[in-house]
Amino acid sequence: MAMGNHDARGKFDQVMQRDVNFYQQVRNVGFYFIFIQKGTPVSDKKVDIAMQFLRDNIHLSAGVEHVFIVVHYPVYSTGYFGAHPYFSKSLEVFLDANTxxxxxxxxYGHDHNFAAFQRNKQYFFDTGVGGGHITMMNKTKNGKERKWPSDSLHGPLVPINDKCYGYEHHLDSWLLYSRTEVEIAAGKIVYHVRDLVRDTILKSYEQIL
Structure with missing residues (x-):
């Protein structure tokens, strides 16, 4: 289960989690946690450090079946803060070099809404708001060009500015309290977005391995 924004438990930092950049393995699943900012704007230097950490430590997950990357700041986003192209492009380069x-x-989180993107065979999830507030993008004053026409968006979107980087990969976005649940099965992974208010599965995304 990938908890939503500000859902850290115990003594973990809600944004950075345990440390700046670290690797954690749970049975046959590896997680790389990277950190590129605290507040905004994103630091390009922290992006470079995070990318170097991934390159230097990707060997740690050599024996696992599944690898996930976790970061607070969004890679692609339909939310208030939007994407940071330098980070997004840097991560794309890393992913393309490690297929x-x-x-x-x-x-990821930071923007307080749910969003799903897919680039090549990989999914990118703004995991939803389970512990913070919803930023109502249909009422935002963050520039009319990024204001949602309703409380949901679906399919590829037309980018207006650099905050919209990656919009061609967009699948769905919702303004709701939600979390993203991960179901690992034989030959596939299914990602469920759960509406926490109604306690129902809003949509599922199947990834064939």
Whole structure:
């Protein structure tokens, strides 16, 4: 289960989690946690450090079946803060250079809404808001060009500015309290977005391995 924004438990930092950049393995699943900012704007220097950490440590997950990357700041986003193209492009370069490393998807938050993107065979999830507030993008004052026409968006979107980087990969976005649940099965992974208010599965995304 990939908990939503600000859902850290215990003594973990809600944004950075345990450390700046670290690797954690749970049975046959490896997680790379990277950190590129605290607040905005994103630091390009922290992006470079995070990317170097991934390059230097990708070997740690050599024996696992599935690898996930977790970062607070979004890779692609339909939310208030939007994408940071330098980070997005840097991560794309890393992913394209490591297609054999079983990296299944990337989870993130910072923008307080749910969003799903797919580039090549990998998914990118703004995991939803389970512990913070919803930023109502249909009422935002963050520039009319990025205001949602309703409380949901579906399919590829037309980019207006650099905050919209990656919009061609967009699948769905919702303004709701939600979390993203991960179901690993034989030959596939299924990602469920759960509406926490109604306690129902809003949509599922199947990834054939």
């Amino acid at each position: 054999d490393k079983k990296i299944r998807s990337v989870f």
